[in-house]
Structures are given as structure tokens and as C-alpha cells.
Amino acid sequence: MVSKSYSNLLDMTSGDGFDFRQPFKSLPRVVTSPGIISDPDWDTRSDGDSVGSASSTERKIIVANFLPLNCTRDEAGQLSFSLDDDALLVQLKHGFSNETDVVYVGSLKVQVDPSEQDQVAQKLLREYRCIPTFLPSDLQQQFYHGFCKQQLWPLFHYMLPICLDKGELFDRNLFQAYVRANKLFADKVMEAINTDDDYVWVHDYHLMLLPTFLRKRLHRIKLGFFLHSPFPSSEIYRTLPVRDEILKSLLNADLIGFQTFDYARHFLSCCSRLLGLHYESKRGYIGIEYFGRTVSLKILSVGVHVGRLESVLKLPATVSKVQEIEQKYKGKMLMLGVDDMDIFKGISLKLLGLELLLERNPKLREKVVLVQIINPARSTGKDVQEAITETLSVSERINRKYGSSGYKPVVLIDHRIPFYEKIAFYAASDCCIVNAVRDGMNLVPYEYTVCRQGNEEIDKLRGLDKHTSHTSTLIVSEFVGCSPSLSGAFRVNPWSVDDVADALCHATDLTESEKRLRHEKHYRYVSTHDVAYWARSFAQDLERACKDHYSRRCWAIGFGLNFRVIALSPGFRKLSSEYFVSCYNKASRRAIFLDYDGTLVPQSSINKAPSAEVISILNALCNDPKNNVFIVSGRGRDSLDEWFSPCKKLGIAAEHGYFVRWSKETEWESSYPRSQCEWKHIAEPVMQVYTETTDGSSIEPKESALVWHYLDADHDFGSCQAKELQDHLERVLSNEPVVVKCGHYIVEVKPQGVSKGLAVNKLIRALVNNGKAPDFLMCIGNDRSDEDMFESINGMTSNAALSPTVPEVFACSVGQKPSKAKYYVDDTSEVIRLLKNVTRTSSQREDVSHGRVTFRDVLDFVE
Numbered sequence: 001m002v003s004k005s006y007s008n009l010l011d012m013t014s015g016d017g018f019d020f021r022q023p024f025k026s027l028p029r030v031v032t033s034p035g036i037i038s039d040p041d042w043d044t045r046s047d048g049d050s051v052g053s054a055s056s057t058e059r060k061i062i063v064a065n066f067l068p069l070n071c072t073r074d075e076a077g078q079l080s081f082s083l084d085d086d087a088l089l090v091q092l093k094h095g096f097s098n099e100t101d102v103v104y105v106g107s108l109k110v111q112v113d114p115s116e117q118d119q120v121a122q123k124l125l126r127e128y129r130c131i132p133t134f135l136p137s138d139l140q141q142q143f144y145h146g147f148c149k150q151q152l153w154p155l156f157h158y159m160l161p162i163c164l165d166k167g168e169l170f171d172r173n174l175f176q177a178y179v180r181a182n183k184l185f186a187d188k189v190m191e192a193i194n195t196d197d198d199y200v201w202v203h204d205y206h207l208m209l210l211p212t213f214l215r216k217r218l219h220r221i222k223l224g225f226f227l228h229s230p231f232p233s234s235e236i237y238r239t240l241p242v243r244d245e246i247l248k249s250l251l252n253a254d255l256i257g258f259q260t261f262d263y264a265r266h267f268l269s270c271c272s273r274l275l276g277l278h279y280e281s282k283r284g285y286i287g288i289e290y291f292g293r294t295v296s297l298k299i300l301s302v303g304v305h306v307g308r309l310e311s312v313l314k315l316p317a318t319v320s321k322v323q324e325i326e327q328k329y330k331g332k333m334l335m336l337g338v339d340d341m342d343i344f345k346g347i348s349l350k351l352l353g354l355e356l357l358l359e360r361n362p363k364l365r366e367k368v369v370l371v372q373i374i375n376p377a378r379s380t381g382k383d384v385q386e387a388i389t390e391t392l393s394v395s396e397r398i399n400r401k402y403g404s405s406g407y408k409p410v411v412l413i414d415h416r417i418p419f420y421e422k423i424a425f426y427a428a429s430d431c432c433i434v435n436a437v438r439d440g441m442n443l444v445p446y447e448y449t450v451c452r453q454g455n456e457e458i459d460k461l462r463g464l465d466k467h468t469s470h471t472s473t474l475i476v477s478e479f480v481g482c483s484p485s486l487s488g489a490f491r492v493n494p495w496s497v498d499d500v501a502d503a504l505c506h507a508t509d510l511t512e513s514e515k516r517l518r519h520e521k522h523y524r525y526v527s528t529h530d531v532a533y534w535a536r537s538f539a540q541d542l543e544r545a546c547k548d549h550y551s552r553r554c555w556a557i558g559f560g561l562n563f564r565v566i567a568l569s570p571g572f573r574k575l576s577s578e579y580f581v582s583c584y585n586k587a588s589r590r591a592i593f594l595d596y597d598g599t600l601v602p603q604s605s606i607n608k609a610p611s612a613e614v615i616s617i618l619n620a621l622c623n624d625p626k627n628n629v630f631i632v633s634g635r636g637r638d639s640l641d642e643w644f645s646p647c648k649k650l651g652i653a654a655e656h657g658y659f660v661r662w663s664k665e666t667e668w669e670s671s672y673p674r675s676q677c678e679w680k681h682i683a684e685p686v687m688q689v690y691t692e693t694t695d696g697s698s699i700e701p702k703e704s705a706l707v708w709h710y711l712d713a714d715h716d717f718g719s720c721q722a723k724e725l726q727d728h729l730e731r732v733l734s735n736e737p738v739v740v741k742c743g744h745y746i747v748e749v750k751p752q753g754v755s756k757g758l759a760v761n762k763l764i765r766a767l768v769n770n771g772k773a774p775d776f777l778m779c780i781g782n783d784r785s786d787e788d789m790f791e792s793i794n795g796m797t798s799n800a801a802l803s804p805t806v807p808e809v810f811a812c813s814v815g816q817k818p819s820k821a822k823y824y825v826d827d828t829s830e831v832i833r834l835l836k837n838v839t840r841t842s843s844q845r846e847d848v849s850h851g852r853v854t855f856r857d858v859l860d861f862v863e
Contacts, residue, residue: 059101059198062089063189065206067106067130083128086419091305095535104130105188111137133188135181142177148206149379156229157344157438158236170241179209186213199542204228211252212563219554219565224542225250226257229440234269245561251290254545257298257538259441259481264299273715292567292818296545300537301481303530304446312423319457321424333508335370336429338444341377343387346494350435351394353500358402366407374414426451427458431507433475435494441481445474449522471515475503485525488518575812575823577837583808584838587776590626591767593760595781596633599814602828615646620839622649632756634785636702637668657759658704679736680706683749686728694721705750722747743784757788777807780831782814790820
């Protein structure tokens with residue numbers, strides 16, 4: 001097989017001499033400060049995978065399950081290949097500039113002996129810019145016909161394996177094959193990537209794990225994914241046992257494309273319900289915030305290659321076939337169906353609609369013919385055989401019941417026909433019906449519309465001049481992706497046979513002017529939103545989504561399919577314990593501000609009271625005469641007073657700083673007027689209404705504020721109610737001195753000017769005024785309210801009141817996430833370790849100064 005330097009083969013095939021000199025290793029884009037960062041943010045192995053290219057040609061790597069090639073094997077066993085001009089992957093190239101180098105990665109539809117694989121790979125790369133992924137036959141069977149077609153494809157089309165005889169239950173072995181196949185595809189993509197400027201565009205549900213494997217190798221890879229199938233509602237998708245792994249993998253892409261807004265909405269709902277992610281629309285673009293990265297969503301349906309269809313329509317064989325079809329069905333209304341043979345295309349439901357039409361309208365007998373072209377099935381199984389049997393049975397019954405010696409109402413073409421012949425049927429048919437019960441897009445109506453536009457040769461055969469307007473009639477299921485864009489079509493519920501029969505009846509009764517208007521409307525859309533427009537638009541949005549790649553630091557976390565990359569600002573660093581302890585020990589006056597929930601105790605902890613270890617650490621910090629230590633929390637003062645009663649010297653800022661106490665012996669202070677709480681009588685009844693109508697919500701009354709919690713409510717309904725409650729409260733409290741804010745599963749009403757940032761600012765100023773200006777500032781927190789603290793404490797470095805001593809500032813976030821803090825620690829346990837380290841080193845230094853240590857203690861201290 002081809003080695004890892006396969007990416008250089010892309011340059012070799014251009015005909016130039018190959019340069020065997022090794023490229024210089026590029027410097028990292030972010031320079032770190034020694035001693036502050038304990039681990040680098042670049043992966044040297046990842047950089048080694050990317051080989052620099054001297055060429056400035058833009059390269060796009062298109063990845064799909066199958067390469068866009070026609071493969072045949074002659075009698076001698078020799079393989080021959082040709083580019084499939086009708087394949088979408090080939091046609092989308094027309095949306096790129098002529099200078100774009102397009103490379104395809106995918107598997108072949110024929111098995112290649114391992115001894116031939118090197119030769120075939122070189123040939124396909126040289127002649128077709130294709131890099132084949134050779135999957136072993138057993139893996140191909142389990143991956144494609146197993147997991148993809150038996151589990152993912154039915155589920156994405158809303159079919160659940162409720163009964164054992166109606167579907168396949170989840171098979172972990174098949175999923176492992178899916179994982180292995182995606183890994184092999186990722187290996188080939190890595191061989192194709194040549195520079196940091198290459199874009200990778202992955203197609204469809206077969207390769208939904210590919211973004212994780214690629215992001216793991218190259219943290220800043222420019223990666224887009226387009227789903228051609230439907231994406232099911234969260235109620236359906238949540239039944240998939242590997243739902244989280246697939247969702248997280250898709251979120252490792254930079255841009256995710258969907259055919260319709262419905263599919264995108266379902267995906268967003270799954271991200272929100274299963275992963276707790278938030279999304280918003282900015283300037284028309286929908287984005288999901290995922291560990292510091294914004295994953296963009298693209299909603300645009302695929303188009304057809306109008307030029308390709310028009311060129312086939314001009315072929316003499318096509319024109320001749322159109323004439324033959326029109327002559328054969330002269331005097332009859334010709335209706336057309338073109339579908340793959342599978343259980344979701346609704347072919348039998350379509351035939352039942354025709355049967356009901358003929359039953360209700362005897363005058364249409366002998367006048368209406370439905371030609372149903374059936375493409376070969378893409379998968380195998382009992383369901384497909386049942387669909388074939390049912391289709392044949394219904395069509396034979398209709399023909400027996402309403403046919404005659406010279407007339408068949410249903411004409412089944414269940415064998416493969418040339419493409420030009422299918423085009424001829426499009427051009428000759430008066431009506432086209434697509435009756436799928438669920439389909440991702442379905443381009444048949446688009447192809448039909450383009451072909452009905454005709455050309456001069458066909459118009460001449462029909463005796464029409466070039467100024468004659470063309471007509472077409474479409475009947476489209478509500479459950480196919482193309483339905484929203486075809487507003488002039490008859491939209492039907494395919495499950496309702498009456499609905500289908502009524503639409504067929506209306507189609508036979510349209511006037512020529514109405515047919516013309518419907519056709520013109522459809523053709524205008526289809527001709528302007530072709531496949532080139534779709535590809536160009538996706539490529540532009542992918543470029544926009546990747547523009548900030550190198551302005552962020554990237555950190556990799558997680559193992560296996562839970563891997564993800566965290567993108568952070570260049571100044572955001574993991575706090576080094578050694579550096580922090582060193583600065584702590586050098587300081588003469590310290591101010592330390594600690595959040596409580598999610599900082600000193602885990603957010604998920606049921607018992608919110610501080611542990612004995614936390615109390616011990618806080619007492620050790622407070623007993624150091626150089627320290628002023630404060631708990632800054634949103635909790636009420638009664639709870640904090642009870643929990644921290646053992647800490648006599650601990651300062652507390654309760655309810656985001658509304659109440660402040662410097663120690664256990666001092667009184668609670670508040671710089672806000674206590675009398676201005678009349679607004680609670682307005683806000684509380686409003687919150688009560690939303691609590692009664694939102695199961696799982698509750699009200700938390702505070703002395704200074706009211707908080708509405710909806711963590712235990714239904715996620716979507718709770719979020720909707722929270723937004724409505726916020727708007728409602730802002731209206732009724734518009735003349736009150738309060739602010740209404742949405743937080744993490746809360747809506748809070750509190751007095752204006754109350755925030756942790758202002759509280760910290762006032763405390764530091766009080767220390768300065770008392771002649772205790774700190775030269776060491778530390779602030780640790782984990783949520784949105786703590787961002788005000790970070791902003792305030794970072795501003796102290798330029799505060800004239802603290803000069804001439806510029807304090808050492810440590811604003812630290814708990815967890816790797818976008819923050820105004822400059823440092824982060826991983827979790828609450830690391831916060832405890834950090835604080836324990838400084839208290840231990842302080843006590844050891846004090847013991848050394850008083851001669852109360854042994855030689856072993858000194859060694860331990862030095863270590």
C-alpha cells in the first residue's frame with residue numbers, strides 16, 4: 001500500500017519532478033510563556049501529518065462512501081474505470097473555480113485483490129484524482145449493508161425496530177465495523193491533505209464518525225459535513241444507543257449542512273436535549289457553541305446539473321425516444337413515477353391512489369396511464385422483497401380491473417434503463433408524482449422540471465415554435481426534502497390514499513395557463529439553484545466558518561469517540577501550580593476571591609454544604625496574616641453564614657455582593673437601600689404563573705432577588721418558557737430599579753448595579769483605603785456571574801490606586817471554556833489541590849523560619 005507520504009503523490013501526478021527534500025517544520029502559531037504553561041497546545045504528531053505544498057492551488061478533498069466512478073471487469077479479469085458524469089460528486093465541481101484541485105476519497109463498488117491495490121490506486125489518482133479506500137469484503141458487508149442500511153438508514157427515515165420481524169435491533173458488532181470503516185477513510189484523507197489550506201468536505205450518514213478521527217489528527221482542519229438523508233426528530237434519534245458518539249463527532253466539523261430547516265431543527269433539538277448545548281442565530285447564520293468553537297449550520301437543498309440534463313436532452317437518441325413515447329401514449333395523459341425500490345418511496349401507496357382515482361372517475365379510464373420506473377434497490381433484505389411483491393401485486397390488480405386489450409393503466413419498468421431513456425420519459429410526461437413517505441431530498445421533480453423545458457428539436461417534433469411556453473405538473477409528498485421549494489406543486493400526505501387520488505384528479509383538470517404558470521415558477525427556482533450554486537454556497541460558508549482557526553489555541557480532550565477540541569483565546573492558559581505557588585509565596589499582601597458552587601463543591605453535588613477539607617483549607621488561608629479571603633456567591637447569606645460558621649476570619653459576599661461581611665465577628669453590610677423591594681410584589685405573581693404551567697420549575701426567593709429555576713423541566717419547553725418569562729418580566733418591571741437576566745437554567749430578577757464584579761471592586765478599594773493594597777490578586781469561578789469578577793480583577797493591573805505596586809493577577813476559570821479569565825483549572829478537585837498546596841508551602845516556610853522542621857521536611861519541601 002501507499003505510504004504516509006502519499007500526499008506528495010498529488011504533486012507527483014502533475015508531471016513535475018518530485019522533490020525529495022524534507023520541508024522545514026513550521027513554527028507553532030502561538031508562542032507560550034515558559035513556566036506558566038505546563039503543557040503545549042499543539043500536537044507535534046498532528047503537524048507532522050500535514051505536508052507543506054509549494055503550490056498555491058486551492059485543494060478541496062471530497063469524501064464519500066463511493067467514488068464517482070463506473071467500474072467494470074472484463075472477461076480477462078481486468079478492471080476498467082470511467083468518471084460518472086451523472087454523479088453528484090462530479091457535478092459539484094462546477095461550483096468551484098477552475099484553479100481548484102478537487103481530490104476524491106471513497107471506496108470502489110468492486111472488490112480489488114490486495115496484490116492489485118497499489119497499481120489501481122496509482123492509476124485512479126493519476127487519471128481521475130481519486131484516492132480509493134479499500135475495505136475488506138467482510139468489513140464492507142458489515143459497514144455498508146449492515147450498520148448503514150439496516151440500522152442508520154431506517155432510523156433516519158423514522159423506522160424503529162419495534163418488532164423483531166420488522167427490523168434489526170442494534171448490533172454492537174456492526175457499529176464496531178462502522179467505526180473501523182470510518183477510521184480507514186480517515187487514514188486516506190490524511191494521506192490526501194497537503195497543506196493547512198486544504199478543505200475537506202464529507203458527505204452523508206455513512207461517514208458521521210469521520211470528523212472525530214480527522215479532528216484528532218489535525219486540530220485545526222477545515223472540515224465540512226453535509227447530510228443528504230433526513231435527520232429524525234429527537235424522539236426517534238434518542239433511541240439510537242450510540243446517539244451521543246455520533247452527535248459529538250458531527251460537532252467536530254466546522255460546518256454541518258442539511259437539506260431543509262426541519263432536519264436542521266431536529267439536529268439542534270438533539271444537541272440541546274442530549275448534550276445541553278445552546279445555539280443562536282447571528283446575522284442569518286445558525287451556530288452551536290461547542291467548547292469554544294462555533295459549529296455553523298447550513299440549510300440549502302442540493303440542486304441538479306441543468307447543463308448536463310439539457311445536453312442529454314439534445315441527444316438524437318433522446319429526441320427519438322421522446323417521439324416514440326408520445327406516439328405510443330397519444331391521446332392519453334401520461335403520468336410518471338421514478339423511484340428506487342425501497343420501503344420508503346411509497347410506490348404501492350401511489351398505485352392505490354391511482355386505483356381510487358379510476359374507481360371514482362370512470363371517465364378517466366382508458367385516458368390515464370402511470371409509467372412507474374423502478375430503479376434497482378440499493379440494499380437487500382426481507383423488507384425490500386416485500387415492497388417488490390406488494391408493488392407487483394397492486395399493479396396487476398389495477399391492470400386486471402381497469403385495463404383492456406389495448407390499455408394498461410399501470411406500466412412498470414422494473415429493469416435498468418439508459419439515462420437518456422429516463423430523460424425522454426421526463427420530457428414526454430404530462431405529470432410527475434413523487435409519493436415517498438420519507439426522503440432526504442429526491443431530485444426527480446427537479447430533473448422533470450428541467451426536461452419539461454424541452455429544446456428546439458423536441459419543440460419542432462411537436463409542431464411548436466420557440467416562443468411557445470412549456471408546461472409541467474408536479475405531485476409531491478409533504479415528507480420529501482424538495483417539497484418546501486416547489487410551492488407550485490400539489491403537496492400530498494402519501495399515507496392518505498384519498499389525498500393522493502384527489503391530487504391526481506386535480507392534475508388531470510388543470511388548464512394550460514395554470515400548468516404554464518406552475519412550470520415557470522418551478523423552472524425559475526431549479527435553474528438558479530442548481531448543483532453548482534449549492535456547492536459554491538457551501539464552500540463559501542465553510543471558508544467563513546474556518547476563518548478564525550488560527551486566532552485560537554486548540555486543546556484536545558477526551559478519548560475515543562468522546563474526543564473533542566477546545567478552542568480558546570491565545571491568552572487563555574492552564575494555570576501552572578508551580579508558578580502560582582511561587583508568586584503566592586513572594587507576595588506580601590494577598591486578596592483571594594472564591595466562588596462557591598462549581599468551584600469549591602462540584603456543581604452536581606447533592607449535598608451542597610462544604611466538606612471538612614474545604615473548611616480546613618479556608619481556615620488555613622484565613623489564618624495567614626498576609627491574606628484576605630472572601631467567598632463570593634449568589635447564595636443567600638443565611639445558608640453561607642451557617643455553612644462557614646467555623647471560619648471566623650472568612651469574608652463573605654452573599655447574593656452576588658448585595659450583602660457583605662468581612663468576618664464572623666462583623667455585621668452584614670449592604671450599600672443598597674433595603675426599602676426598594678416593592679418590585680417583588682409584581683414579579684413573584686408572574687413567576688408563580690410560569691411555575692404552575694411549567695412542570696419541574698420552582699421559585700427561589702432571596703432577600704435581594706427572585707430566581708426562577710427550570711433545570712428539572714422539559715428542556716425545550718423550559719427554555720421557551722424562560723424566554724417568555726424574561727420578556728414578560730422586563731415589560732412589567734420596566735419602571736423598577738431592577739434587571740432581568742437569564743442564566744444557566746434560571747431567570748433572575750435582581751437590583752440594578754448588583755454583580756460579583758462590582759462587589760470585588762468595592763472590596764479591593766476598601767483594602768486600598770485601609771492601607772492594605774494587595775500585590776497578589778486571585779479570583780476563581782466557574783459560571784457566567786463570575787465573568788464579571790474576572791473582568792474586574794483583570795482591570796486592577798492598570799488601576800492607578802494600586803500603584804506603584806502592580807499586583808500579580810490570577811483570574812482563573814474552573815473548566816476549559818471561553819472566558820474572560822486568563823487561566824483555567826480542570827475541575828473543583830484541582831481547585832482544592834491548588835489551595836492545599838499554597839497552604840502547605842506557607843506553613844512549611846513558617847516552620848523553617850522558626851526552626852520547627854526536620855531534615856526530612858526540608859527535603860520534602862524542596863521536592
